[in-house]
Amino acid sequence: MALRATFVAAAGSSSVLAERFEGDRPLDRAGWSEVQRVAHELLPLAAADLRSCSPAPRSRATGEGPGYAPLVQPALRDCDMDRWRGLPPGEAMAREPGAVDAWLAGPRSTPYGGEPLPAFIGRVGGRLDTRRVEDGCGVVAVAGPSVIRAALVYVPRAPPATYWNIDVRSLSAIGVAGRAGGPLSLRIEGASAQAARA
Template identity: 55%
Template sequence: MHVRLTLLAAARSSGALDVRFEDDRGLDAAGWHEVRRVVPALSHLAAAELRYCSPSARCRETGDVLALSPLAQPSLRDCDMGRWRGHTLQEVAQVEPDRVSLWLSDPRTAPHGGESLLAFIQRIGGWLDSRPLGNGGWAVAVAEPSVVRAALCYALKAPPHSYWHIDVQPLATVTLAGRAGDWSLSLTG
């Protein structure tokens, strides 16, 4: 069964210099403004048969502004960052530079005590492969940029270190087409 899944990165909840691991803050003023501005361009997403979101406040709020009424999916949560949760990369690097270096270079490690990058990508892939859509169905998921990155690594069977080379901007969309274990990136104009 071939299906389509459009991933939409949530609007922002903080400035680029203040991005925190597992940040569950709601949309900031700029995020609210951005998502309201793109409602006309993204209103077609409400036609999807199934509409999901990561359980974070900013994903739920992004979906609600777009009139998606998304169903929160615990499996779409951000990577479990253990004791680094709530801190910025810069803050953690000042205290644990060797552990940050290890985390960035080896996708099987979790020096923060949470989830490894490889486990995170596999969790998101498991969610992708279990979507209950009939042949030709369409789903939308509003997710954290990290979740979109992990989904792309999984779908394209890219090596885990590719994760660090995928830039997902707020409100960016990407569509995957295929079926469990056999996904393709679908770019449309």
């Protein structure tokens, strides 16, 4: 049984204030313009058998732009940051510098009281594993950069700390392919979408 999945990173925002842990802000005007500018490049992915997105408003709006009509999948939500939820990273650092340092240094650390990084990676990866049961099924999933980073760590079974070394740009597309019981492989797509933003 085969899997062909493509993750599309949700559009960004023009506002630095929009970057928050588990940010739940909708797509702003600049982000929507970004989606419209590259929608023609993302449109072919609308032919996927299954189209899903994370529950975050930016992910849902990004998926609607090229006409995916995605179904919300709770497994694609961001990492549960509990008491840091809604805070900009800089504010968390100002309030609790030692806790943020501990979190960055130890992937299993949860000074915020939420989901450990390995559990988050496993949750996202588990979604990939369950998709393998549908032979040859094409899947597109729109999610935030953190979710896609988790998938990129899961696929090659990289150490959780690798998560911090991956940069996922908005509206980039990363494909995952493989067969049941076998390893998954990655492919980078949508380079022209990124060029359109530059």
